[in-house]
Amino acid sequence: DIDNVGRKYHLKLVLEDIVEKDNIVNCTAEILYHLDNTNAAPDVHFEIEGELKNTEEQDNIFYNRIKSLKKELAAQNIPDSHGNMPPEMEPIRLLAQAAAGYVVWQNSTENTRYELAQIKHVRQLKRSDDYLEFDYMVLLHEFVSQEIIPWQMTVLWHPQHGVKVTQNSRQPKHAEH
Amino acid sequence: HQVLRIKASNEEQIQKLQLLETLEHLQLDFWLNPSSPALPVDVRIPFHSLQAVKVFLESNNIKYSILIEDLQVVLDEEKQDMAFSRQRERSTNTFDYGTYHSLASIYEELDNLAQEHSSIVSKLTIGESYEKRPLYVLKFSTGGTNRPAIWIDAGIHSREWITQASAIWIARKIASDYGSDPSVTSLLNKMDIFLLAVTNPDGYEFTHTENRMWRKTRSRNQGSLCIGVDPNRNWDAGFGDQFLLCSLSVLTGPGASSNPCSDSYHGPSANSEAEVKSVVDFIKNHGNIVAFLTLHSYSQLLMYPYGYKCTKPADYTELDSVGKAAASSIHSLYGTTFKVGNICSTIYQASGGSIDWSYDYGIKYSFAFELRDTGNYGFLLPASQIIPTAEETWLGLKTIMEHVRDNLY
Numbered sequence: 001d002i003d004n005v006g007r008k009y010h011l012k013l014v015l016e017d018i019v020e021k022d023n024i025v026n027c028t029a030e031i032l033y034h035l036d037n038t039n040a041a042p043d044v045h046f047e048i049e050g051e052l053k054n055t056e057e058q059d060n061i062f063y064n065r066i067k068s069l070k071k072e073l074a075a076q077n078i079p080d081s082h083g084n085m086p087p088e089m090e091p092i093r094l095l096a097q098a099a100a101g102y103v104v105w106q107n108s109t110e111n112t113r114y115e116l117a118q119i120k121h122v123r124q125l126k127r128s129d130d131y132l133e134f135d136y137m138v139l140l141h142e143f144v145s146q147e148i149i150p151w152q153m154t155v156l157w158h159p160q161h162g163v164k165v166t167q168n169s170r171q172p173k174h175a176e177h
Numbered sequence: 178h179q180v181l182r183i184k185a186s187n188e189e190q191i192q193k194l195q196l197l198e199t200l201e202h203l204q205l206d207f208w209l210n211p212s213s214p215a216l217p218v219d220v221r222i223p224f225h226s227l228q229a230v231k232v233f234l235e236s237n238n239i240k241y242s243i244l245i246e247d248l249q250v251v252l253d254e255e256k257q258d259m260a261f262s263r264q265r266e267r268s269t270n271t272f273d274y275g276t277y278h279s280l281a282s283i284y285e286e287l288d289n290l291a292q293e294h295s296s297i298v299s300k301l302t303i304g305e306s307y308e309k310r311p312l313y314v315l316k317f318s319t320g321g322t323n324r325p326a327i328w329i330d331a332g333i334h335s336r337e338w339i340t341q342a343s344a345i346w347i348a349r350k351i352a353s354d355y356g357s358d359p360s361v362t363s364l365l366n367k368m369d370i371f372l373l374a375v376t377n378p379d380g381y382e383f384t385h386t387e388n389r390m391w392r393k394t395r396s397r398n399q400g401s402l403c404i405g406v407d408p409n410r411n412w413d414a415g416f417g418d419q420f421l422l423c424s425l426s427v428l429t430g431p432g433a434s435s436n437p438c439s440d441s442y443h444g445p446s447a448n449s450e451a452e453v454k455s456v457v458d459f460i461k462n463h464g465n466i467v468a469f470l471t472l473h474s475y476s477q478l479l480m481y482p483y484g485y486k487c488t489k490p491a492d493y494t495e496l497d498s499v500g501k502a503a504a505s506s507i508h509s510l511y512g513t514t515f516k517v518g519n520i521c522s523t524i525y526q527a528s529g530g531s532i533d534w535s536y537d538y539g540i541k542y543s544f545a546f547e548l549r550d551t552g553n554y555g556f557l558l559p560a561s562q563i564i565p566t567a568e569e570t571w572l573g574l575k576t577i578m579e580h581v582r583d584n585l586y
Contacts, residue, residue: 081277116555145441
């Protein structure tokens with residue numbers, strides 16, 4: 001506890017690659033949850049032991065594939081009710097995971113745990129520059145309250161410039177559902 | 178008929194074999210025709226031509242080996258296999274355990290299991306859901322009167338599809354392992370098992386027709402447009418308790434919500450939900466339930482009480498040790514790691530939970546499982562993981578049940 005500031009956690013953790021289970025990386029982190037202004041995201045500082053996997057080749061393959069599509073990409077329910085999705089949607093899902101990570105960070109408190117539950121729909125937005133842009137509507141699962149929260153995210157991505165969430169907003173839920 | 182595999186070592190030998198192909202009176206059937214020395218030549222030879230062909234090959238120094246000694250034997254075996262599998266398919270094996278099923282399909286399979294293993298499996302109706310769907314329990318028993326029994330339930334939260342899917346696989350496993358697996362056999366010779374595969378059928382149906390993420394029951398809430406109660410906040414154990422969160426000094430109480438629109442709404446009163454009341458009544462009426470095991474997803478956790486308070490249960494040491502042994506069994510199959518601990522410190526503070534009620538009621542061996550995964554797919558666990566998950570979960574359950582069998586109280 002830090003008086004008048006908040007609460008700091010020192011963490012030692014292991015990062016596991018969800019694509020390649022054997023790929024694990026040790027990590028240490030410091031998280032500060034602010035006392036006042038619960039709208040502020042927690043401060044995060046971290047150090048990774050070693051390097052993260054180089055995904056340049058897969059990134060470029062995905063990038064070129066999307067760039068060469070005749071029509072802008074659009075899809076729904078990734079994965080579907082049975083946990084299935086066409087293999088070509090996997091990078092779209094991973095991109096959503098990365099973008100959702102940012103949204104989750106921005107909305108985390110000591111009493112929340114968010115996971116990306118599903119992509120309800122995603123559509124690619126046309127761009128004149130080199131970036132790929134996707135408008136996602138996802139469902140976040142918040143563990144403590146057990147709520148499923150619809151969330152909109154606009155995501156920019158480029159193989160050399162990484163992921164950026166340019167816009168995101170919590171969406172209203174429907175009463176009976 | 179014999180099948181020979183011939184290895185030509187050069188083009189000349191290939192040509193000789195191609196010559197052999199033209200000799201129709203030999204009635205040779207080439208499965209792999211002579212084309213290049215790099216590739217084998219397989220040929221079926223009727224008995225009457227066998228000697229002649231072998232002499233031809235040997236005198237030309239062409240290497241060969243016998244691939245199939247007697248083709249008829251192979252064909253006879255295949256015919257037998259096919260007859261058996263046709264017979265099996267007419268029974269439980271038409272049900273694909275590696276995919277998610279509708280409620281109707283699961284209910285049909287429960288009937289099949291009870292029919293096909295009628296000597297040890299029977300189907301009971303312990304009550305009805307809010308929308309009047311039957312709550313079916315499979316009873317596994319080799320006789321006796323009111324033997325000490327193990328209770329297992331799945332699908333109390335309807336969106337946790339891996340639990341209903343695992344439960345039905347486990348049902349088939351118990352039924353087919355009796356008599357062959359020493360552990361299951363000794364278990365059922367002493368105790369009964371009751372399995373409720375779909376605790377919340379209304380919710381389950383809703384996840385198929387309207388909203389895959391539905392968790393609660395489908396009961397109407399007075400004075401609210403919102404439907405449903407969280408059935409795992411509705412048990413009589415610290416019902417409705419809210420928690421003071423030390424860090425922020427604000428009563429935000431995640432224990433259970435009093436808001437009907439919330440996914441953790443505890444309901445108007447304990448046991449208000451038909452689904453919960455049916456289980457409570459069954460357990461009370463039975464009077465000899467010695468273990469209460471419930472399946473949830475996701476997070477890969479194996480938990481014992483309490484959730485409604487953060488103090489350790491009296492049997493903490495034993496429960497923790499049994500839990501760790503079960504987690505170890507789970508891990509042994511596919512390396513899946515389960516964390517073990519009490520609900521309060523492992524997952525979150527939650528009031529009105531089923532294993533808190535069962536433990537306080539006197540059922541010492543009360544455990545809650547949170548199955549795969551840890552968040553990557555969450556509730557939408559790919560169907561390809563159903564059987565591996567069921568297999569490893571079964572090992573965990575078995576470890577607990579074996580301990581119960583050997584430590585009856």
